[in-house]
Amino acid sequence: MSDRSSLDEFGGGPSLLGPPHAPRGREEGTRAALIAAASTVLFVVVALWAILSSEAWPAVQNQFFNWDHFVIVFPKVLGGLWLDIKMFLFAEVVILAVALAIAIIRSLRGPAFFPLRALAVIFIDLVRGIPVILLILLLGFGIPALQLPGVPKGALFWGLTAIIISYSAYTAEVYRAGIESVHESQRMSARSLGLTQGQTLRYVLVPQAIRNVIPALLNGFVSLQKDVALVLILGIREAVREADIYAASTFNYTGYVAAALLFIAVSVPVARFTDWYTERDRQKKQSVNA
């Protein structure tokens, strides 16, 4: 088995410094870090110089990077971010469960399960074909307008439902890839030991599948963190909307910069965690294979 996890193939992989397997001692590592730091600073300085020497820079600075406005708008955007955080944490839990259910249904064997499998495929195909923003508008404004008794009307409820539906379809495919990545011999051996199809899934396939796709799931989670902001079209006041409101009333866009910084602050830890996890998993597999 290859010890290179698939993430390594994207530039960088677990270490930002270079290929993870290059032999290097502690000293060499420090040197590499210094070079990386120096070239980063150089890059930033050159980029800044290019931006700052632009003729339109004063106007852009005044409208996008205005400290006076930043101080006013930052607390508003921060207040909105709290709603985003609650939304994506809740949505992620539901998505992980719903998507797993869909993926399992899609992976069921046997002709008797054909209708279920077909439904899962149709659901995934349809939902992935609809832009999220349309799904949010359709559910958020459409269903409540039907005035059905007992059906919630809330914009937040339907906006989040739309996002959960959309992400569940994508995430189900991630799970399915994980299930299919488990070698066929695992299923065969489990069945030959007398495990039922359900037990095989529960104890053999799904645990291995999930482990294989955790980096991909975390990647989806990072994406979700930003996409929950889309519910703003239903009038919900989360971080981006607060920045929007400020921009529209003062004509100053510093709020957008504040929102971007806050979203980065939320997603960077998850990205680092993904790298750390991938690296640890790789080492574990290496030691098992050794």
Added chain:
Amino acid sequence: MATRRTTWTILLALLLAFAMLTAACSSDSDETGPTAASGSCDIADLNLVTAGTLTVATGEPAFPPWVGTTDGEGFDDPESQLGFEAGLVYAIAGELGFADADVVWTRIGFNEAIAPGDKPWDFNLQQYSITSERDEIVDFSSPYYVTSQALVVYPDSPYASAKTIDDLKDAILGAQIGTTSLDFIENVIKPNTEPNVYDENVDLEAAMNAGQIDGLVLDLPTGYFVTAVQVEGSIIAGQFEAEAAEPDEYGLLFAEGNPLVPCVNTALEALRSNGTLQELEDTYLTQGGGIPIITG
């Protein structure tokens, strides 16, 4: 570990970058008083985007009674010259000496219109309220209309009979982004639930239909159109007492420092004194009156 150190370096560099960007932010203040021009306002001398034509931007869709009449004639068709803002533009063009055919319309969203960068139009009008904060970024003409805020609800709403602002404390209200209506809800009505904010008028209607908001706050003329056409069965429950807030004045929006402003202001002044502005108001914006007043 080296990885961590590099990450910190990058974060630090980014922070430094932002600090440099925000540092020394000096906004050049401008003198935009509605000074009547003493310089030449001949078409040949005007500083125009396209020589010989007056390029005017408005929103898309441009809706009545600003462009087109309340019963829908000329909807989104400023060249029809119907509607208050469309009519105003042709009147200004006439004052400046342009033929009707020399007025060229272009469409641009609210946000794009105020972004830094090229402004490929001479002025923009889509009910921009004049505020001092905005005036730092762009230039405004002198006001061409002063509006009051109105409340739109369904007749069976408990808020349909609101008499005072206190009656609205428990209402979930909606407003369009960037409007004075939103400021009005937040600073004057101050309801217990913060208002929902929508990009477009159409989203307001959708939310109203979906029962997600109890009522809309918008400027009175737009209220006429919304109740007549957009949100079927809705009514204007009342207009808010003018004294309750700062007057909401609409102005033409220009790129910062555009020398055209004084010429247009002179034209506006002429239209005001010869009654054209009042005539346009009477034709498109004042509809029978009889709207109850909601007091502060």
